[in-house]
Amino acid sequence: MGHGDIDIRADKVKRVGADLQAEARYAQGRIAHSLDGSDAVQSGWESAQVLGECARAWETHMQALVGEMAAIGTNLQSAAQGHTNNDVFVQGLLRGIDGADGLGGS
Secondary structure (H helix, E strand, C coil): CCCCCCCCCHHHHHHHHHHHHHHHHHHHHHHHCCCCCHHHHHCCCCCHHHHHHHHHHHHHHHHHHHHHHHHHHHHHHHHHHHHHHHHHHHHHHHHHHHHCCCCCCC
């Protein structure tokens, strides 16, 4: 690799984005059931209401984090695709320049 070259492996970035999205879906499913049965366990406790509020706040916070993780995955895939599209575009421009007005090439 020469000085100033940027080597972005778009295929790997896309895979990482897809993996993040898959993990976010998995986590979302787990979070959706994380409080199942907790009301029954807390029944009769003086602190049951406050514990329930804390648990729901935690669940909401975790859902937001998972949403951010999914968005990062989407953004990674989009950025990788943009990089690929730009590469294709620039290669097309360079091919056009290479054959124009005797500027070089074959």
